[in-house]
Amino acid sequence: MKRTCFVCATMGNLIKVLSRDIDNNAGNFFLDFENAEASWSEKEVWEKVNEVLKEARVILDELQAYAGAGEDIRLAIQSPSEEGVQERAWSAVLPLVAKLKRFYEFSHKLEVSLRCLLDIFTSPEAPPTQQLENKQALARQFALILHFTLRFDELKMTIPAIQNDFSYYRRTISRMRINNLCGDADTEVNNELANRMSLFYASATPMLKTLSDATIKFVSDNPEIPVENTTDCLSTMAGVCKVMLETPEYRSRFTSDETLLFCLRVMVGVIILYDHVHPAGAFVKTSNIDMKGCIRVLREQPASSVEGLLDALRYTTKHLNDEATPKHIRNMLSNN
Incomplete structure (x- = not known):
């Protein structure tokens, strides 16, 4: 079934959002998630990011189809002296490790794209x-x-085969190295890269951690840009998604669950980035993000659809358990 760049094709035309600008004046502005076309001033960056987004679609398809080499690995472990069984497991694991390497390297492309966009949205030329x-x-x-x-x-959290396959690869490579049998296989993922990949896949949310770290680094690398420029950008995006989700007029235009999930994922993503960058985080009363409203919108969805997103807020944010976080917010995010 054909996707539309994993974004809904029916998000409505111009979505009206009430948002506070940096002067704290209430004003109306619009974001067009459906029909927005790059102007000449956007074109260069848009084309660069679009190439990354094209690859992102392929990455998701490959990850969704990831089956793992569990059976071959199990047989190899059970029959360590049978050379044919060992060769089959090794042959099954090598292309999977190449795929995992590509996923890991793609995270760096995603980081570069994020920084390019943050450069523009935090520019001093305009709020x-x-x-x-x-x-x-x-x-x-x-x-x-x-x-x-x-x-x-x-998807990654539902595929334990990823870490199992990579662990088997590393154990086998170590054994081959000891026996001087590495050959060309060791050049696929050398020891230094394997260490970095292990850290990446050890995270429950590796791509989100990559973006969180990248956003923090963006702020620290650009001290001349007020941190509010970054947090205002993130809180605005959270507000856009919340309004789209909680307003019947806009929700009625959604024609698929994927449209709904798109908005939910974006909202949660910017909340997490905001929480990592803002000194006080996203959960305090003074936050520019309506956390109560955002969590309420999540809670109104079927639990099976949003449990992963709620877990992301519970376990990948930085300030949820701070004393300054209102008790009712923590209660809303409890597992009860």
Whole structure:
């Protein structure tokens, strides 16, 4: 079934959002998630990010189809002296490790794309909310990156074969190295790269961690840019998604569950990034994100659809358990 860049084709035309700008003046502005086209000023960055998003679609398809080499590995472990069994397991694991390597390397491309977009949305030329409004094609790409990130991590958490396959690969490589049998296999993923990949896949949400770290690094690498420029951009995106989800007029235009999940993933993604970047986090009363409203929107969905997103808020945010977090917010995110 054909996807539409994992974003809904029916998000409505211009979505009206009430948002506070950096001068704290209430104002109306619009984000067009459906029909926004890149202007000449956006075109260069848009094309670069679009190439990454094209690859992202392929990555998701490959991850969703990832079957693992569990049976071959099991037989190899049970019959360590049978050379044919060992060769079959090794032959099954090698292409999978190559795929895992590609996923890992793609995370760096995603990081570069995120930083490119943050460069634009935090530019001193205009407030972040105005940048989002004026560069809606890039705002849409920002949302697509977040959607991919949450979707990748959701899928990864359901595929234990990933870490099992890679662990088997590393054990086998170590044994081959000891016996001087490495040959060309060792050049696929050398020891240094294997260590980095192990850390990456050890995270429950590796792509989200990559983006969180990248956003933090963006802020620290650009001290001349007020941190509010970044957090205002993120809180605005959270507000856009929340309004789309809680307003019947907009929800009625959604024609599929994937449309709904797109908005939910983007909303959760920007909340997590905001919580990692803002000194006080996303959960305090003074936060520019309506956390109560965002969690309520999540809770209104079928539990099977959003449990992974709720877990992302529970376990990958930084400030949820701070004393400053209101008790009712923690209660809303409890597992009860």
